[in-house]
Amino acid sequence: MMKKSGAYALIPEGNNIFENIIVENNSFKKKGYYTIKYYDSVFCQPRMYYNKNDSLFYDSPDFKEINGIRV
Template identity: 50%
Template sequence: MSSCAVIQNQKNEVLNTIVADPDFEIEGFYLIEYDSDIVFCQKGMFYNEKDNLFYDEEGFKHINGIEV
């Protein structure tokens, strides 16, 4: 079981976070597995596939209120 961000296909906004088997599938969505001890993720954040991190806004400048 792993922490996963649930994101609608063709989008990058996190709609929910779940704990699931890495092979779990939801029609119309993709899951991004992440290590919750290292990476911060919550509903409403935006996934950047270039660095595999989740940001507060679509411009990928802040994580949990901290500029990166």
């Protein structure tokens, strides 16, 4: 069976600032990191803050702006 691939945010464990965008299969693991799959409808880029409560990425740690737009 072929494993599905997709875009993932690579985030260091114990942190919520993501470091990199990777394209991998859904079983990818990297020691010291966790991955969050995201879709084209979600804006994210490195150095954004991941909010696990709504699965979105924000410009600042207070989760009030996405891509410069107040939410």
